[in-house]
Amino acid sequence: MRDTPRPDFDLDAFMPYLLNQAAEHVSLGFAATYKADYGLTRTQWRVMANLGRFGAMNAAEICRISHIEKTRVSRAVAQLEAEGYLTRARASDDRRREDLALTEAGRAVFVALGARGMAYxxxxxxxxxxxxxxxxxxxxxxxxxxxxxxADD
Amino acid sequence: MRDTPRPDFDLDAFMPYLLNQAAEHVSLGFAATYKADYGLTRTQWRVMANLGRFGAMNAAEICRISHIEKTRVSRAVAQLEAEGYLTRARASDDRRREDLALTEAGRAVFVALGARGMAYxxxxxxxxxxxxxxxxxxxxxxxxxxxxxxADD
DNA sequence: TGTTATTCGTTGCAAATGCAACTATGTCAA
DNA sequence: TTGACATAGTTGCATTTGCAACGAATAACA
Incomplete structure (x- = not known):
């Protein structure tokens, strides 16, 4: 009676589970790099990586591309700005928007971490x-x- | 000057990024199911799935198998017990340990969600x-x- | 033009999280 | 036995997170 009259469901072969396991293991490995050396969180790194890869854009675009929740992006951007890794500028044609761009320092971090990423x-x-x-x-x-x-694109 | 003298690093082909994207999309899809219909969080579902699949065990074993942090497991277990989905019993041979087992209600949820999982x-x-x-x-x-x-096994 | 809806980004708040400290129990060896 | 150390699980606390509500700017259109 202690053991399930077990259904066929096998957690070990459940794709969402496998994906999460793999993503967690692999991400944590690389996260250690940018966390230890640059004090970046995963979200901060991902925002920088998008800006570095695709060039200047606004927060909403980053959300669409990366599927990161907008609150998270908003806060990551504020922190990255405080640390001098990016600049924000109100768009002249639509003053709701803020164009985000990496600073020289930010670009340098992106390049350095990019190299580490490729090695990883x-x-x-x-x-x-x-x-x-x-x-x-x-x-x-x-x-x-x-x-x-x-779904949400 | 606004665009990176771009390094070779390409976010689109970066495996940790792809893994996270895929995991997030896929997991959110299934999470909607157990969240909406049973009010379970991801951690709660995973604890139940492990108990359902592998039978009774204690919290530390769940941590080892699933790589979920022990605080998280502890709290998920407390909530699941409060909702009547599992029982805890002090192990007679080692009174630090608590043997966890799904109740009938818990097993029913596991079976139902297992079926949904297979369909998904x-x-x-x-x-x-x-x-x-x-x-x-x-x-x-x-x-x-x-x-x-x-790493941590 | 005026009215309503939509979009961008931020903030309040409650819940979830991670880490370290803690209690209780057990192990090992002197 | 005693003392040092290890393990199971919980709790305190600061940080992070998600969701909803919000203000500001713009679009859509009667």
Missing amino acids: QADMAARIGPERFAALEEGLRALIAAYGTS | QADMAARIGPERFAALEEGLRALIAAYGTS
Whole structure:
């Protein structure tokens, strides 16, 4: 009586569970880098990474691209500005908007962390094998495409 | 001057980023189910899923298996007990330990959500194709194995 | 033009979280 | 036995988070 008349559901093979496990393990590994060396939170790093990769944009665009909640972005931006990593400027054509751009210091951090990120990525590929890595990437993209566009984009 | 003299780092191909995106999309989809219908948080659901799948065990074991922080487990367990989904019993051989087990009500929720989970999973596989789905699963397992065991297990 | 709806970003507040400190129990060895 | 150390689980506290409500600016349109 102590054991379930067990249904077929197996947590070990449940994709949301696997995704979370993998994401957590992998993210924590890299998070240690930018946390220890630059005092950045995950959200702060992601905001910087988007600005670094895609150029200046406003907060709402970052939300749309990264699917980070807008409150979180708002606070991350405030902190990044306080630390001199980005600047905000009211858009002249629409004064609700604030154009965000990395400062030189911010760009430098982005470049440095980008290099670390690529090294981390290479290590990952080596650990599980390049073919598996490629297949994984493709699967993740498919998933994001399948669920991202329909829901909230 | 507004655009980065861009380094090679490409956020779109950064695995931790892809993993987080995918995990978030997919998890939120399923989370809506157990949140809306049973008022469960993600941690609560995961605790129940572990108990349902692996049978009675104590909180520390749940921590080890699921990699959830022990404070979080402690609080989830307290809430689940308050709602009648599980029982705690001091282990007779070691009175520090508390054996946790799902109640009938808890088991019923686990079974119901398990069924939903399988349906959700089937939908995912259909959306991206079974081969990709299988490859994705294999890659995720490899990643978890590669990073999980070394770090904190 | 005036009225209503929408969008951008911030803030208040309650809930969730992480970390360290703590209690209680158990282990090991002198 | 005693004392040092380890483990199970809880609690205090500061930080982070999500959601809803908000003010300001703009769009849409009668």
